[in-house]
Amino acid sequence: MCSPTAAGRDARRSPSIVQRLRLGVIALTAAASTHAAGESGWDLTAHYRFNEARDAFGLARPVTPTEARLNRLGLANALLNVQPRTDATLTQCVGLLEKVVGENVGDDAGITALYLLGRIDQIHRATPDLAAARRRYTQLADGGSPHPLAQLGIVQLALLTLYRPLVPTTPPVERLAAAEALAARLTLPSAQSDLQLLLARSTLFFGGAKEKALEHFLAARKLGIAPDRVRADTAFSTAELARELGHTHVAMECYTAFLQDNPRDVRGWTARQALVALAVTTVP
Amino acid sequence: MKDRLLQKIGFGLLAAAFVFAAGRVMFRATGATARTNGKIVLRFAHWNLHGGLREAYEQAIAGYEKLHPDIIVEQMPVPVRVWPTWQRTQLVGGTAPDIIQLGRGTNDEIVSRYFRPLTAAVLQPNPYNAGTPIARERWRDTFADGLTGDNVYFPNLQEIYGVPTLQMNMRAFYNRELLEKISGRTEPPQNYAEFTVLMAKTEAWTKARGGNFVLIAGSGDYATHVFQRLIQSQTQAELYANDPDYLRTGTLLLMGTAVLRGGWDLRSPGMQRVLTLFQSLGREMAPGFFQLKRDDALLAFAQQSSLVILSGSWDYSLIQRECAFPVVVAPLPLPTPDDPTFGRDLLGVAPETQSSLDAIYGVTQACPHPEVAVDFLRYLASYRVGGQFAATSQRLPSTLGVDLPENLRPFALRTDGPVPGLNFSINDSSPDFGRWLQTNAFRLFEPGATVADFTDQTAGSFRAAFASDLRRVHDTQIKTSRRGDSTLVAQLVGDPPGAKTAQMITTQVLREMELYRLQNALER
Numbered sequence: 001m002c003s004p005t006a007a008g009r010d011a012r013r014s015p016s017i018v019q020r021l022r023l024g025v026i027a028l029t030a031a032a033s034t035h036a037a038g039e040s041g042w043d044l045t046a047h048y049r050f051n052e053a054r055d056a057f058g059l060a061r062p063v064t065p066t067e068a069r070l071n072r073l074g075l076a077n078a079l080l081n082v083q084p085r086t087d088a089t090l091t092q093c094v095g096l097l098e099k100v101v102g103e104n105v106g107d108d109a110g111i112t113a114l115y116l117l118g119r120i121d122q123i124h125r126a127t128p129d130l131a132a133a134r135r136r137y138t139q140l141a142d143g144g145s146p147h148p149l150a151q152l153g154i155v156q157l158a159l160l161t162l163y164r165p166l167v168p169t170t171p172p173v174e175r176l177a178a179a180e181a182l183a184a185r186l187t188l189p190s191a192q193s194d195l196q197l198l199l200a201r202s203t204l205f206f207g208g209a210k211e212k213a214l215e216h217f218l219a220a221r222k223l224g225i226a227p228d229r230v231r232a233d234t235a236f237s238t239a240e241l242a243r244e245l246g247h248t249h250v251a252m253e254c255y256t257a258f259l260q261d262n263p264r265d266v267r268g269w270t271a272r273q274a275l276v277a278l279a280v281t282t283v284p
Numbered sequence: 285m286k287d288r289l290l291q292k293i294g295f296g297l298l299a300a301a302f303v304f305a306a307g308r309v310m311f312r313a314t315g316a317t318a319r320t321n322g323k324i325v326l327r328f329a330h331w332n333l334h335g336g337l338r339e340a341y342e343q344a345i346a347g348y349e350k351l352h353p354d355i356i357v358e359q360m361p362v363p364v365r366v367w368p369t370w371q372r373t374q375l376v377g378g379t380a381p382d383i384i385q386l387g388r389g390t391n392d393e394i395v396s397r398y399f400r401p402l403t404a405a406v407l408q409p410n411p412y413n414a415g416t417p418i419a420r421e422r423w424r425d426t427f428a429d430g431l432t433g434d435n436v437y438f439p440n441l442q443e444i445y446g447v448p449t450l451q452m453n454m455r456a457f458y459n460r461e462l463l464e465k466i467s468g469r470t471e472p473p474q475n476y477a478e479f480t481v482l483m484a485k486t487e488a489w490t491k492a493r494g495g496n497f498v499l500i501a502g503s504g505d506y507a508t509h510v511f512q513r514l515i516q517s518q519t520q521a522e523l524y525a526n527d528p529d530y531l532r533t534g535t536l537l538l539m540g541t542a543v544l545r546g547g548w549d550l551r552s553p554g555m556q557r558v559l560t561l562f563q564s565l566g567r568e569m570a571p572g573f574f575q576l577k578r579d580d581a582l583l584a585f586a587q588q589s590s591l592v593i594l595s596g597s598w599d600y601s602l603i604q605r606e607c608a609f610p611v612v613v614a615p616l617p618l619p620t621p622d623d624p625t626f627g628r629d630l631l632g633v634a635p636e637t638q639s640s641l642d643a644i645y646g647v648t649q650a651c652p653h654p655e656v657a658v659d660f661l662r663y664l665a666s667y668r669v670g671g672q673f674a675a676t677s678q679r680l681p682s683t684l685g686v687d688l689p690e691n692l693r694p695f696a697l698r699t700d701g702p703v704p705g706l707n708f709s710i711n712d713s714s715p716d717f718g719r720w721l722q723t724n725a726f727r728l729f730e731p732g733a734t735v736a737d738f739t740d741q742t743a744g745s746f747r748a749a750f751a752s753d754l755r756r757v758h759d760t761q762i763k764t765s766r767r768g769d770s771t772l773v774a775q776l777v778g779d780p781p782g783a784k785t786a787q788m789i790t791t792q793v794l795r796e797m798e799l800y801r802l803q804n805a806l807e808r
Contacts, residue, residue, distance in 0.1 A: 045774035048393040048767060053774075074777070081770045112773055119769050123762065123796075148781045148789065149773070155793055163800035190786040194793050201797065205528040226786035227442055229432065230794060237530040264430030264684075266638050267532050269700045 041074045053078035072096045073109050077116065080124060094120060105139070108147060114140055115149040118156065130164050141185050151191035158182045158195055162202045172206035193223035197234065204241075214241050218250070232262045236271065243274055252278050322354070324653055326660055328383035329360035329374075331367045332450075332643055336601045340677035341664075347672070348663050357660060364388070375648070382651035383661065386446045386644045387435045392764070396771075399646040401443035405658050406431055412666035418685055423662065426683050428637040428697050435644050440764055440795075442787040447661045448641035449673070451680040451697055454509055454596050456617060457603055460610040462591045465489075472592075472614035476561065476626060479617030483568060486591060501590035502569030503581035504722065507562075510594050510616065511721060512710050514561050517618045519554040519705025521629045522547075536708040537757055537798060540750045544805035550743045554705060557626050559735045561619070563728045565594075574725050582606070597695045601678040613694040634704035636697045641682050713753070720749035754802060761799050768792050 041060065044053035057075035062068040076096035079089050097120075100113035118136030121129040133156070140153035158179040165175055180199055186192045200216030203209065217238040225231040239254035255271040255278075262268070332338070338361055345357040360381055362370050368389035374380040375398040386395070406424040413419050413426065424431040427448060431437055436446040458472045466482070466489045473479040486499045516534075523534040526542035542548055549555070566573065570584070578599075585593040586606045594616060595603070603611055619626035620633060645664075647657040663669060670681030675689050680696070688696060711718040724742045727733055772788050779785075 042774045042778050045770050046778060047397050048771065049397060050767075050770060070777075074774075077770050077773045081767050112776070116769065116773065123765055124769075148776060148785060152789055152793075155789075159793065159796060159800065163797065163804065190789065194790050197790070198793060198797060201529050201794075204530065205801065225790065226783055227439075227790050229437075229439060230790055233529075233531055233533075236532065240530040240532070262430060263425050264428060264637065264699075265432070266429065266635055267703055269635065270532060270702055273702075 041071075041078060045074070045078050048081075050078050050081040051083060054082050069100055069103060069109055073100050073113055076100070076113070080116065080120070090120065090124065106143060106145070111140065111143065111145055111147045111150045115153050118153055122156065122160070130160060131166070134160060134166070141182070144185075146187050148188060148191070151186055151188040152194075154182050154185050155191055155194050155198065158198055162198070162206075172208065176203055176206060176208055189223045190226060193220045193225055196220035196223065197225070197230070200234075200237075210241060210245055214238065214245060214247070214250075217241065221254075228261075232258060232265060235261070236265075236267055239271065239274065243278065248278050248282055252282075323356050324354060324656055325356045325358060326383070326653070326656055327358045327360055327381035328645065328657075328660070329362055329371075329381045330385040330643065330645070331362055331364040331388070332385070333361050333363065334598070334601065335605065336677040337643075337679065340673045340679075343672060343676050344664050344669050347669065348660055351663070352659075355656060355660075375650075378650055380648045380650045382648060382653070382657045383645050384648055386646045387642075390435060390646075392438055392440050392767070395438055395445050395646070396441055398649050399445050400649055400651070400654050401441075401445060402447060402647065402658065402661075403444045405662075406444050406447070410662045410666055412663050412668070416667040418667055418683070423665075426665075426667070426685075428640060428682070428684055428699060433638065433641050436641065439791060440768060442784065442791065445646045446644035447646075447665055448644045448682040449665055450643040450677075451640050451682055451695075452597055452642045453636050453640055453680070453695060453697055454513060454594065454616055455600075455695060456592050456594050456614045457585070457600070458592045458612045458614065459585070459588060459590075459607070460612045462588060462609075463612065466591060470612065472612050473617055474615060475623065476617045476619040477623050480564075482591075483564075486568075496589065498570050498584075498590050499568040499592060500565065501581040501585040501593040502566070502573035503576040503578050504574045505578045506581055506594055507566065507569070507574055507725070508710050508718065508721060509596070510565060511558070511562055511725075512708070513616055513618065514558045515555075515706050516634055516704035517630070518557045518561070518626070519548075519552075520631045520634070520702060521705075522552055522554045523703065523705045532703045534703070534705050534707045536706075536713050536753065537802065539706040539708075540714075540754045540757075541798075541802050541805045543747055543750045544754065544802075544808060550739050550746045553629060556735060556739070557619075557629075559728065559738060561626065562725075563733070563735060563738075565617070566725070566729045571729070572726075574722065597680055600692075600695070604678065613691075615694075631702035633698065633701050635699050635701045637699055638704070638707060640697060643682075713757075714749075716749045716752040716756075720745055751806065755806065758799065758802050758806065761795060761802075765792060765796060765799070 039047075041053045041056035044050075044056055054075060057071055057078060060071050062071045073096070076093045079093040079096070082089055094117065097113040097117050101110050101117065104110045105114055114136055118133045118140070121136060122133035137153040137157040137160075140150045141157060143150055161179045161182070162175050176199065179195075179202070183192065183195055186195060196216045196219040200213045200220060203213035203216060217234060221234060221238060225234055235254050235258035239251045239258060242254060243251035252275060255275050258265070259268060259271050259275075330341075338359065341359050345359060348357060349355060371384065371389055375394065380398065384399075386399075407422055409420060410423040410426060413421070418426045424444070428451060431444050431447075433448075436448060437444050456472065460470055463472060464470050467485050473482050483499060486497075490497045519534065519539070522542075523532065523539065526539065526547040531538070550559075570576070573581075581593055581595075582599065582602065584590050585603070588609065593603070600613070618633065619630060621627045621630045623630070645661055647654050647661070651657050665681075665683055667683055667686055670683040670686035671688070673681045674686065674692055678692070680688070680692060684699070708714055710721065720742070724738075724745065727741060728735070728738050768788065772785065772792070775785050775788065
């Protein structure tokens with residue numbers, strides 16, 4: 001005979017067994033899935049294993065407050081891409097990141113969290129909140145940190161200024177000037193190069209001064225461009241533009257660099273033909 | 285009470301079963317490569333079941349095993365229909381072979397998770413090319429496109445994951461006996477102008493002879509490929525006019541965005557030439573050819589109901605085997621710059637190097653001897669093995685400059701020439717554009733149909749098809765950017781900022797610049 005009270009007690013007990021089993025299952029799954037390579041939550045996230053990363057961060061038992069803070073950041077970072085994507089997950093993510101920022105906005109973890117909050121507003125929400133994203137990036141810029149994500153925040157600010165200005169009718173020339181003004185706030189060469197590339201291509205896109213675009217391209221090349229394909233594209237674009245503007249030596253140098261690094265590129269014939277034509281024009 | 289006991293027993297059994305299974309997973313031998321009698325066994329899986337290919341791989345394996353007596357290589361052909369499921373099961377289950385073909389169901393996520401980057405390896409010369417004309421070239425430069433194509437280079441991951449072993453290209457295959465009978469010569473047309481002469485002669489010959497005979501054995505698949513090649517060849521001027529970045533690469537994103545911005549459309553001179561040429565070629569095919577399948581076209585050609593079939597190098601082995609007449613291979617009948625009608629705005633005949641490499645292989649994370657797997661791929665895609673591979677498979681090996689058998693020389697890729705115009709794979713990257721073609725093409729071939737009428741009827745849906753495909757591109761790019769945020773942060777926390785993170789950041793910034801341009805164009 002089960003009294004209602006006993007049944008209620010059993011009902012309260014049953015979930016605890018289920019819950020314990022569930023936790024055990026999660027623990028074993030996580031252990032089994034990460035055992036082979038001993039991957040951390042960060043490793044799992046770097047390899048697109050977001051759901052497993054969430055479980056790994058969720059199961060972690062950080063000892064120090066610093067570890068706990070980094071774990072919150074890792075969990076939020078994984079939650080950003082956990083499937084299925086829900087508003088609740090995004091809200092949880094924002095909460096975790098705001099806590100990290102609230103503790104210290106100036107250290108690496110704080111800067112990373114602030115950058116991610118900007119990205120959530122810019123690209124992760126179903127309806128982007130670009131004004132909020134701008135505020136986050138401006139806060140990052142004001143911090144003056146050389147951290148790559150603080151610097152990237154400034155480049156993102158330039159991107160929004162160029163293509164999603166606060167006032168949509170802002171003339172291109174004003175957008176370009178505002179974006180160019182952000183260059184002074186960058187200290188990391190790779191970020192400076194990214195902004196120069198953005199300015200070069202946007203100047204051309206908006207029909208700005210081609211000489212100015214060429215200057216930006218050359219500045220980016222001088223600062224260094226990390227990805228092979230972007231380096232190839234930039235060398236070729238710079239060469240084509242310089243040729244059109246009559247800067248023969250610049251064009252020849254860029255075509256030559258392009259061909260040296262990319263002998264099989266589909267644009268190789270175009271570059272070789274251009275070099276032959278330019279060589280003829282430079283014969284004394 | 286009894287219920288609770290049963291419940292506990294049930295849960296206990298479930299837990300025990302799970303612990304047992306988890307233990308099996310945890311303590312099983314990882315990796316697919318095993319050792320047999322002290323030898324390393326390397327397994328490589330693919331879906332290339334076509335005649336000649338398996339034999340060619342087997343021959344290459346025998347050569348490799350002779351050079352390396354301590355290694356056994358096992359080929360695992362898997363039917364293409366079950367490939368995606370099979371592959372996923374093997375990868376997720378941790379039982380994947382050492383080398384797996386890439387291209388069906390392999391995306392950034394799968395590749396990053398289950399495959400090893402090969403970038404460092406391809407930046408060095410291939411030792412198996414020693415003593416050959418390409419001995420000093422970086423391995424990547426021994427391929428037609430420098431390993432920058434789809435399923436080889438993964439731009440979001442900034443790594444090369446695949447090594448191709450085959451080249452594919454389109455050609456016109458002529459029945460030599462019929463060609464001589466109809467045209468009085470055995471040398472096939474080399475371009476569109478020469479092809480029009482053959483069109484006239486075939487018409488006269490068919491009238492005199494009577495019966496059902498059409499010049500081209502056509503089908504929807506082949507016609508789509510031809511349409512794509514016509515667009516590449518005729519829209520070079522449109523590319524130069526709509527390329528603000530001076531990149532000269534006519535991607536769907538660039539050219540499609542230009543369509544949305546009003547930079548060019550179906551009424552542009554290049555597209556009008558495409559339609560005129562397509563109509564001209566399509567009228568040489570059987571009525572309703574767009575509904576026919578590849579096998580129908582091959583049968584018509586084999587039965588000598590047609591003089592020519594416009595197909596790919598992938599069909600050559602089959603055509604040789606099934607056709608009881610000599611076949612002569614020539615370039616597709618495309619206009620050249622000296623063409624009196626269609627050559628005026630052409631910059632020239634474009635190279636065939638983009639998207640032409642196939643049978644691409646990657647090394648899995650599960651492989652415990654990746655250096656052995658990479659070494660086998662080096663051997664497979666080497667100069668000398670390429671020659672044998674071509675002779676046995678009757679297909680083009682991926683390695684450039686290989687001394688091809690006489691009959692395969694007409695397939696050699698054109699590697700030089702001005703850039704192609706809009707360069708995309710109609711059904712792979714732009715399914716809605718493919719559907720537009722599929723549902724509208726018939727209008728061009730109806731009796732009395734004109735290009736002008738076709739343009740009036742379909743210009744709106746042409747733009748809509750681009751818009752629809754670009755919305756898909758937009759959504760994919762957004763997802764890529766979102767995932768990129770988490771992986772970038774994880775990368776930065778895991779390692780000090782370096783070249784890899786700088787590459788990821790630059791790629792992300794430029795991708796999002798293009799994304800905003802596209803968004804603005806879609807909102808117009």
